[in-house]
Amino acid sequence: MSLRINDDFKARVVISTDNLEWTPSPMPNVFRKMLDRVGDEVARATTIVKYEPHSEFSSHLHSGGEEFYVLDGVFSDEHNDYPKGSYVRNPIGTKHTPKISAEGATIFVKLHQFESKDSEQKFIKTNTGDWLPGLMQGLSVMPLHEFEHEHVALVKWAPNTTFNLHQHWGGEEILVLEGTFYDEHGSYPQGTWIRSPHLSKHTPFTKDDGAIIYVKTGHLLL
Numbered sequence: 003m004s005l006r007i008n009d010d011f012k013a014r015v016v017i018s019t020d021n022l023e024w025t026p027s028p029m030p031n032v033f034r035k036m037l038d039r040v041g042d043e044v045a046r047a048t049t050i051v052k053y054e055p056h057s058e059f060s061s062h063l064h065s066g067g068e069e070f071y072v073l074d075g076v077f078s079d080e081h082n083d084y085p086k087g088s089y090v091r092n093p094i095g096t097k098h099t100p101k102i103s104a105e106g107a108t109i110f111v112k113l114h115q116f117e118s119k120d121s122e123q124k125f126i127k128t129n130t131g132d133w134l135p136g137l138m139q140g141l142s143v144m145p146l147h148e149f150e151h152e153h154v155a156l157v158k159w160a161p162n163t164t165f166n167l168h169q170h171w172g173g174e175e176i177l178v179l180e181g182t183f184y185d186e187h188g189s190y191p192q193g194t195w196i197r198s199p200h201l202s203k204h205t206p207f208t209k210d211d212g213a214i215i216y217v218k219t220g221h222l223l224l
Contacts (some may be wrong), residue, residue: 005045008038011173011224012199019050019185020193031057037195044115048195052146053077053102053109061099065118068092068153069147071181071216076106089146089154110177115221118184120149128156138165151220158214159183164207173222174198181213197222 007017017037024033028043031054039047040151046066050073055058058078070077072088079098084090092098094116127147133142140163147154161182176183176196185204190196198204200222 004041005039007036008197011197011222012156012198015197016188016190017194017195018191018193019195022050024052027051027059029057029059038197041114041219044114044117045065048112048115048197051109051111051112053107055102055104055106057102057106059098059100063097064092064094064113066114067094067120068096068111068113068114070111071177072108073108073110075105076103076156077107077109078085078103082125085127085129086127087170089126089128091122091147093123094118096123100106112218117149117152120152122147125217131156133158139163141165144218150162151223152218154218155218156215157217159208159212161210161212163212164204167203167205169203170198170219171199171219172202173194173200173202174216174223177216179214179216181211182209183213184208 016058019035024035024119025167033052035050037048039045068195072084072086074086077100079100082097109182124147128144131143131144136143140160143159144156152178178192178194181193183206185206187204
């Protein structure tokens with residue numbers, strides 16, 4: 003029977019990733035924190051992966067696509083070096099061989115979650131990207147990807163900003179990168195992962211420290 007972690011996509015999930023233990027991967031000196039998963043080593047998965055300095059991962063094909071954001075260090079493969087803040091999409095059919103330098107790397111990665119026609123490969127250095135005005139004062143947005151119903155972006159929340167009550171068509175997924183994010187359900191400091199199902203709703207806000215979040219919407223019509 004395949005491994006299943008948080009596989010009820012109609013349920014809301016909140017995980018403080020800092021409180022999860024690192025577990026070994028099949029490769030030496032590569033560790034992970036599994037957030038959701040349907041399958042064993044080839045799986046539909048959302049994971050935080052830590053590569054120790056000078057670690058490697060075997061060459062592999064992205065049969066369902068790969069999307070990742072570099073949380074720390076520098077992730078490298080035969081194609082490029084991806085420093086902290088890099089957002090990368092490797093569509094279905096691509097392959098690579100990760101080989102990490104002396105800095106090591108930690109990434110937030112999503113596997114086997116691409117639409118078959120979503121074939122755009124991307125490498126965005128968000129640390130030098132442009133922030134655009136959000137839907138209201140206090141919000142800035144850096145769009146990362148858009149395909150049909152799926153939207154991916156970074157959103158910067160100024161301190162003491164409140165957004166209106168809204169509903170998530172196709173669900174919403176958030177990783178808090180900096181600061182603390184809030185809504186009427188709780189508070190979510192840096193490192194918190196939130197997955198909210200189709201048609202869920204909330205009223206998000208920040209307090210004195212503001213927040214920067216990775217957010218993906220529209221992809222949980224499962």
